[in-house]
Amino acid sequence: ICHCDTKVDNILFDNNDNVLCVIDLDTVMPSFIFSDYGDFLRSAANTTAEDSPELDKVEFRMDIFKAFTEGYLKTASAFLTPIEIDNLPYAATLFPYMQMVRFFADYLNGDTYYKIQYPEHNLVRTKNQLALLKSAEAHIPEMEAFIQEQLAK
Template sequence: DIPVELGETIPDFHNMEFRLKQLQEAITADPVGRVASVKPIIDELDKRADAMCLAERLHREGKLPKRICHCDTKVNNMMFDENGHVLCVIDLDTVMPSYIFSDFGDFMRTAANTGEEDDKNLDNVNFNMEIFKAFTKGYLETAKSFLTDIEIDNLPYAVTLFPYMQTVRFLTDYINGDTYYKIKYPEHNLVRTKAQFKLLQSAEAAIPKMKAYIKECLSK
C-alpha cells in the first residue's frame, strides 16, 4: 500500500526464466571448462526448470500480481533492539514490484536453513519447519487480508523457488569462473551450489506439511 509507483531497481532480479537463461548461456560457453564436472547438478535443475518458472507463467496469464516487495528479506536486514524487538527494516535498495513469493520465499531460504549458506557439511543443511510455522503464522495474520488464493496456494512453491534460484545463480557463477560472487577459495561457489540444492531437497520433502499448516492457519 505504498502510495507511490516504484520501478524495478534491478530488472529481472527474481525472474526464474531469466536466471535459467543465464545458466544456459554459461553452460553453452563453458569458459573455464567446468560444465562436465557439474553435469549431475545441471540435470537435477533441468528436471525442475518448468515447474520453477510457474510464477512468470501465472503473471503472463494475469493470475499473479506484482506488489511492492523488499526482495532481500534476510534476517540480517532487520534491526533489533537489545530485547529482540524489531526496530526497522534496512537495505531498501531492492524495494520494487515483485511477486510476494520474493519476500516469503527468500526469508525462508535464509531463516529456515539449519546450516550455513555455504556449509561444506550437507548433513547440517535441512529445512526447519518450526521456523516456517512461526513466520507463516505471523505473515498470514496480516497478509491474508489482501493475498489472492493463488498467492496463498503457492507459498510452499515460493519456499522451494528461492533455494532453487540460488542454486542456479551460484552454479552459473561457478561455471563462468566466479565472476559475480566474492569467493574465499576456488570451490566456494560449488560448495554454495550443493548446500542450496540440499536445502531445496529438504524443502521439497516438507511441502505436504507446509500445505497442511497453511490450511490450519487459514481455518482459525
C-alpha cells in the same frame, strides 16, 4: 512492492531480539509476493549458513516456517489471492532453487558476481542450496496442511 532481499541479515534487532526495522532498501521494487516470503525462508529456515560444506546438516526448519507463516498470514491473508496462498509452500522451494542456479552459474563463469573465499566456494554454496531445496520439498505436504490450519482459525 517488495523488498526483494529479505534475509535475516537485512533486519535490525534490539537487545531483546525485537525487530526494529528492515534495512538495505535499495532493492525495493515492484515484484511478486513470493520474493519476500520465499527468500526470507531460504535464509532463515536453513539450519546451516548458505556456504556451509556440511551438507548432512542442511535441513529446512519447519519451526521457522510455521512461526514466520503464522505471522505473515495474519496480515497478508487480507490481500493475498487464494492461488497465492495455496502456492506459498512453493515459494519456500523456489528461492533455494533460484539461488542454487545463481551460485552454480557464477561458479561456471569464473566467480565474477559473488565474492568467494576459496576456489570451490560457489560450488559449495550450490550444493548447500540443493540440499535445502530437497529438504524443503520433502516438507511441502506439512507446509500445505499448516497453511490450511492457519486459514481455518
